[in-house]
Amino acid sequence: MTVLIIILSVALIIVAYKYIKLSKSTKPIDKSMLPNGVDIDEKTLLPYKTNRVYGYGKEFNAFVTPNGKYFHRSRCNYVKSHKKILMHRYEALKKNYLPCPYCKPVSKVNAWYDDFIKKNNILD
Numbered sequence: 001m002t003v004l005i006i007i008l009s010v011a012l013i014i015v016a017y018k019y020i021k022l023s024k025s026t027k028p029i030d031k032s033m034l035p036n037g038v039d040i041d042e043k044t045l046l047p048y049k050t051n052r053v054y055g056y057g058k059e060f061n062a063f064v065t066p067n068g069k070y071f072h073r074s075r076c077n078y079v080k081s082h083k084k085i086l087m088h089r090y091e092a093l094k095k096n097y098l099p100c101p102y103c104k105p106v107s108k109v110n111a112w113y114d115d116f117i118k119k120n121n122i123l124d
Contacts, residue, residue, distance in 0.1 A: 046088045055086045062092040076103035
């Protein structure tokens with residue numbers, strides 16, 4: 001009887017392990033619609049410039065201040081005089097930061113990224 005319980009316990013552990021392993025596996029991401037020079041971070045699923053010098057690349061970098069409600073371009077005079085935090089532009093938009101009215105950073109998500117999310121069935 002004890003041997004049977006041990007065998008069933010081991011079998012249950014193996015089945016649970018295989019289920020967990022399968023549930024963690026993800027299908028490959030289709031990057032065919034990404035523009036030249038852009039790739040996707042596999043962990044965050046956020047785009048970045050492949051030839052970037054800093055952060056996500058000029059197109060995707062957004063800078064916020066610790067207590068501010070706006071996101072800025074790197075050269076904005078307002079953010080130069082404050083402590084700034086680098087954030088992806090899409091992340092800033094998702095967290096409801098507003099575009100700075102002075103430096104006027106891009107304040108929308110690129111259409112190709114919306115298509116990428118829909119085609120790969122990625123939900124927030």
